[in-house]
Amino acid sequence: MRTYDGMTAGERTAARRRRLMDAGLELFHTQGYPGTSIRAVLRRSGLQDRYFGESFPSLDALMAAVLAEIQDEEAARCRTAVTGPGTRGERARGMLRVLAAGVADDPGKGRVKLVESLAAGPLAANERRRGMRNLARLVEDMLLEDPPAPGTHTGVMALAIVGGVQQILLNWADGTLPLSREDVVEQGLRLFEAVAAFDGGPSARR
Structure with missing residues (x-):
């Protein structure tokens, strides 16, 4: 199985999902759900735009996962x-x-x-x-x-x-x-x- 930086593709996907959830939790708490956007979550997580859809179809889906x-x-x-x-x-x-x-x-x-x-x-x-x-x-x-x-x-x-x-x-x-x-x-x-x-x-x- 190929790895990159010591991580498999599945492990990298899981790590990105974790970063999105951590960023979502922080922003939902500090900015409120209505004040949070997908772009803001990406900025806080340090991930590129294409990676949000890899884990979540919507901001509501991210909230559901965090909850x-x-x-x-x-x-x-x-x-x-x-x-x-x-x-x-x-x-x-x-x-x-x-x-x-x-x-x-x-x-x-x-x-x-x-x-x-x-x-x-x-x-x-x-x-x-x-x-x-x-x-x-x-x-x-x-x-x-x-x-x-x-x-x-x-x-x-x-x-x-x-x-x-x-x-x-x-x-x-x-x-x-x-x-x-x-x-x-x-x-x-x-x-x-x-x-x-x-x-x-x-x-x-x-």
């Missing part, structure tokens, strides 16, 4: 939190701490996920929904640890929790909710507990 990476990393950490030891309430709190850390510890990624992805197109919208469903499945598994009340759709309840927490995080990130990180976690946990109690099981704190 997928953020959401997959976050979902993996949440899965570790909810499948570990402890009561259901403790594990739910662990998941909420992961989500809060995604905003507080890496505000660039947090803003891209919660704010800038909303301004992108259908590819990013589909990816955002995929990420929410992945988190909702983790929440639903915890809800199902107790038998749900008759007629309760735990999938719907789980989506309601995830959507509510996302709104809390969004308003916390933009300063609308002047809360500490632990306050955000605690309020999210109260939402989980309220839905879990309605879902027919005992308190999530048991």
Whole structure:
């Protein structure tokens, strides 16, 4: 297999894709999605014009790829939190701490996920929904640890929790909710507990 500068053609393509994604993440955070162009991404990445289309058909596709990476990393950490030891309430709190850390510890990624992805197109919208469903499945598994009340759709309840927490995080990130990180976690946990109690099981704190 032929190499150039010690890299195969596939490795060079992957490296260029990585540079585009890193540049996109930075610009989506600092300039906003509406203020970012393909040309700006190319300038920031140091790549020539022809290389964007090699990896992405559109700026929306780049946003979807950046968002997928953020959401997959976050979902993996949440899965570790909810499948570990402890009561259901403790594990739910662990998941909420992961989500809060995604905003507080890496505000660039947090803003891209919660704010800038909303301004992108259908590819990013589909990816955002995929990420929410992945988190909702983790929440639903915890809800199902107790038998749900008759007629309760735990999938719907789980989506309601995830959507509510996302709104809390969004308003916390933009300063609308002047809360500490632990306050955000605690309020999210109260939402989980309220839905879990309605879902027919005992308190999530048991």
